[in-house]
Amino acid sequence: MYVFDRAYNDFDFWKKIIATGSDFVTRLKDCARNRVLQKKVLRGRKHKCGVLYDGPYVSTSPSAKKSKIKLRHIIYRDKLTKKIFHFVTSDRNLSAKAIADIYKRRWAVELLFRWLKGHLDVRYLPTKTPNAVKTQLAVAVLVQLLLQLKRLIEKYQGTLWELLRDIRTSFVQKILAGCGPPEDSRDGGRTYVMKGVKISRSAVKPIVRFLLKKTDAVTGLSLKHQESRVVLSLHDST
Structure with missing residues (x-):
């Protein structure tokens, strides 16, 4: 079973998949014909969720008109988001609900990669x-x-992103705990000194920036190299 998004709404492409003995599920692009069908389907049941329609798919593609391939058009409303989806599939055995669930799993994979890229x-x-x-x-x-x-x-009540942020913040706090008491700073920030640490600024800076990235606890970061010590200045968002 091939599952893909609306970017692959191409009847000739679908035919190649079917020719290999496989099936596919994809979302349909928004068009006037689908909107008319959806309006008819929703007549008298505006608040119904789940499978709203399961019937033959009628394509306006010249290639589709010549083909004898029969496809299914499924209209489904998600119970949580109330969003309506139009699916087309070559599978004629699975239930319409099963087809919708298959596409949901593809969407879950896409959300995972979005999370990985973003966080x-x-x-x-x-x-x-x-x-x-x-x-x-x-x-x-x-x-x-x-x-x-x-x-x-741990039965954490926040989101995964909030948990990741808390871990990053805690990690930075543990590092700073071994840096000694903060020195006075004229700009109201806090300056931590790692005395006796001999490390190049170019090596420390990207590491610290990575640790502090996207945390709400810190809005400013500066590093100074003074003799044989690294000075790390943090500025509270408050």
Whole structure:
């Protein structure tokens, strides 16, 4: 079973899938014909959820008119979001509800990758080699699964993103706890000094920025190299 989004609304492409002995499920693009059908289906049952329609798919494509392939058009309203979806599928055995559930699982995968790109910085891959890409994606998925596990075990009430943010903030606080008391700062910020640490500024800066990235606890960051110590200045958002 092939499952894909509306970008692949191409009857010739669908025919190639069917020719291999496989089936497909995809969403239909919005068009006047679908809107008319939806209006008829919703007449007298505006608030009904679940499967609203399961019938033959009629395409305006010249290729479709010549073809004898029969497809199903399913209209489904999600119970939670109340959003209406139009699906087309070549499968004639599964129930309309099962078809909708299959597409939901594809959407869940897309949401996962959006989360990984947005919160775990896998939008831009540092390398393009296949093995390195697979490794980075595998690690990102593992981190996401570990966050879900931690959320379940600790019965965390917030979102996964909020949990990740709390972990990052806690990590930074533990690092700063070993830096000694903060020095006075004229601008009202806090300056932590890691005395005796011999490390290049170019190496420290990206690490600290990564740790503080997207945390609400900090709005400013500056590093100064003074003799054999690294000075880290943090500015509270308050």
